[in-house]
Amino acid sequence: MIQKILIFLLLLGVRPIPFAWGKRVDTVISETNEIRAHLLFKQLRCVVCQNQSLYDSHAEIAVDLRNLVRKQIQYGKSNKQILSFLVSRYGEFILLKPVFGLHTMILWSSPFGVLVLGSICTWYYWFKKSDHTTPELSHEEERTVNKILDKLD
Template identity: 50%
Template sequence: MRARLALLRALAAALVLALASPAFAVLPDERLADPALEARARALSQDLRCMVCQNQSIDDSDASLARDLRLLVRERLKAGDSDSQVLAYLVDRYGEFVLLTPRLSRQTVLLWAAPATFLVLGGLYILFALRRRRQVAPAPPEPLTDEEKARLDAILKS
């Protein structure tokens, strides 16, 4: 019984380790022979969104569309396109959504300004809440009258 339990634990640990290992999406047959072009292709691939996974770059994704995009990037680089020409080609073909980091433009200004706006609004809310709390501080209690002091002394004596 203990041997089976130990075997199951070892299998579970091996499964966890296998699943926790990083995925290497770029296959050896995709790599370019020129190391400089391959480095450019990898840099571009890390900034492009996988249209299937949507929160992964095409460099990290195992989806077939990501593979096609990696190959397309490499083809464009081999054809002599600059990095900006490759990005422009992909944006024209797939839209601005293909970029993991959107460009600052009229359409994306709200996206870029939202974090700073929320941070400023949150700071102002805290500032006004603290000021309001200071202004509403309770007044000190009024001192007891002679009559109240006499009644209190009588209560305490009894």
């Protein structure tokens, strides 16, 4: 009978309360280490949410990554060591601010390239377009225009 009620509720779109499954929570460390961990969380991207930092994300993988960072801090690793460990494990995608290097040169230089290209296009549009002179009227067209102007007066 309970199974039928649960199936009926699921078909209606009613979901069980999430805390009933025992949601995982972050581990607790000392206050100074926690501040250091929060600074690292703000530098790292959640691999599920993609545009959220670990600090802002509530995904389960974010909880795991936060716990991993806290454990690394407890083991006495420096911030640089923790970041390099996570980059080696998840790639540079995990960093919210990409590193400046040869492989990211296009990413960093594209705003300047767009600005230069836009300036060239604007210059060409405004200055080259005005260089064109209007074509001369033929004698017949000039007579026609003069007749029209005479009729208007």
